Amino acid sequence: MKDALINELRTAYDAQLRGVTPPGGNARIENDGPLTRVVGWHRGFVTGPRDLGVCGEELEPLIAQQRDFYAARGEAVEWKTRAHDLPADITDRLTAAGFVAEDSETVLIGQSADLAADPVLPDGVTLRRVTARSDLQRIAAMESVVWGEDWSWLADDLTARIENAPENTIVLVAEARTEVVCAAWLVFKEGIDFGGLWGGSTLKEWRGQGIYRAMVAHRAQLAADRDVPYVYVDASADSAPILTRLGLHAVTTTTPYVWSP
Numbered sequence: 193m194k195d196a197l198i199n200e201l202r203t204a205y206d207a208q209l210r211g212v213t214p215p216g217g218n219a220r221i222e223n224d225g226p227l228t229r230v231v232g233w234h235r236g237f238v239t240g241p242r243d244l245g246v247c248g249e250e251l252e253p254l255i256a257q258q259r260d261f262y263a264a265r266g267e268a269v270e271w272k273t274r275a276h277d278l279p280a281d282i283t284d285r286l287t288a289a290g291f292v293a294e295d296s297e298t299v300l301i302g303q304s305a306d307l308a309a310d311p312v313l314p315d316g317v318t319l320r321r322v323t324a325r326s327d328l329q330r331i332a333a334m335e336s337v338v339w340g341e342d343w344s345w346l347a348d349d350l351t352a353r354i355e356n357a358p359e360n361t362i363v364l365v366a367e368a369r370t371e372v373v374c375a376a377w378l379v380f381k382e383g384i385d386f387g388g389l390w391g392g393s394t395l396k397e398w399r400g401q402g403i404y405r406a407m408v409a410h411r412a413q414l415a416a417d418r419d420v421p422y423v424y425v426d427a428s429a430d431s432a433p434i435l436t437r438l439g440l441h442a443v444t445t446t447t448p449y450v451w452s453p
Contacts, residue, residue: 194441201301201422202276202443206242208384209424215349216356225254229261229269234345235450236262236269247279255289259451268452274299275445283449291449297426302440304387304423308413311406317373317398319366319410323354331365331375331391338393350377362414366394366403373398378411380420387415389425404431408438 212221212228219232226244230237238258246254255271262269271291273283283293311319322328328347335343353361360381366374376391389411394403408423415423426446427435436442 210241217352236267238271243278271449273447286449291451294448296445296447298432298442299444300435300440301424304412304415308416309409311410313406314401317368330372334372374403376407387420387423
């Protein structure tokens, strides 16, 4: 029974979630054969259907074309792969073309109604939706601390997403007084049965207190309120066990392959 559910969810994922949500701002989406790519983002982005319909040596020019396109722009590019992609040797050919694998994440899907609940937060922590530029900059600063690298680009990215689709981009912060201790966002796309759970980063000293779980429950409630039946997330190794315990189902893994000039 569970295998049948996983197959059903994976099939829905492949049918509906292989595109790109328009990032807004100066970024644009282009198609190149079977591929979809984003230009003008913080770095390039390439994705495609489960089966590219190109295999063997015929795949190599398509990969080189993407690499060279972004090289001419002086930009890095991420090619998003999934473990069940075809052809199965695509990652080998990406590596041969100079792309480097980053950390894999688990794609998890859950039913919004089953996950929805009122958020339960520690004493002194509040949850609110934000749209102001100053709050988005605070989120970017918190993410930079969590990941140990410069995430200042995130403020621009979230600003553009909100401006482009204000009703479909819900950014949330958990705060302890004036400190942002966790941030997450929920992204809808018209005609899609899934809400995307993104962010969900928590400062180290605030982990283990249920804030991340509260963010998931609240976003699932928002999705259920909009009659969006599923939520999904690309989860890190730290988050995947928590989400599985909450009731989400692992359907595949995703690994970014990145080329940098």
